[in-house]
Amino acid sequence: MSVGSYLKKHTEALVKDVGIEPACALTGKSKATLGRYYSDNPEHADRFMPVDAVIALEEAASYPHVTGALAELQGISLSHDDRRPNTERSGGVNSDVIALSQRFAMLMTEYQQSIEDGVITVNEAKRLLKETTLLQQVLIDMKLHLEDESG
Template sequence: MASVGSYLKKHTEALVKDVGIEAACDLTGKSKATLGRYYSDHDEHSDRFMPVDAVAALEEASSYPHVTSALAELKGISLSFDERRRNQEKSGGVSTDVIALSQRFAMLMAEYHQSIEDGVITINEAKRLLKETLALQQVLIDMKLHLEDEAG
């Protein structure tokens, strides 16, 4: 449990730093000291974790759901993070999706070609490949939804 706690504390710290300490205080109603205790690795704070409502408030304001993704990883679950805004209108249809699919696949292949050029895929290259793969996956999900709409 100690390693799990340490893992969650690191992601809690990343979440607070993503939002900013002052903004995190405002969003959660907690002091800087209290927030610091939630991610402190000192023995006296080992059993203190951020409440789930505070995590939810911070993740709404953050660029990435740090704690949620950490919890998912601990359970062996992978999340698909869609950086687009939820309220964004999805225009076009299957034809638009096919074009986007071919463009994304071309970008993935270009990234792969560049990454494998020296025979080694570095961590940063792997991250870029993963980002392109996730973007390609999102286009496929959009296409699936459009096909389901058309099928009625």
């Protein structure tokens, strides 16, 4: 399967995940235009969904289909953050520093409990991985806040 065909399949999955009517409303594109983005018809082979439309749809979708496909094509693994809070956290970097220290403390507590007997079991490793991922998410939030504050 070619890269273009692979991306078109994931674009179609994204549009279907959101629904065609909501996808039209979110992107400002017509059904026909959206259809061209994932059509395997040779005349549409060079048409792909713009990045801003992908972002709008992936925000509403259950999974970042196109972003995931792009990552796979580059040999990159993603960690899907399904927290999706209703409102943005206020406080910026200061609250991120507090959240970071709390998350790190949770990771260290989990590590201490896991290593007490000298062996980290599969379940303990899964809990450590979860804590590590949550710590990573706090760092990403902090990075975004720092970028916002630096202009």
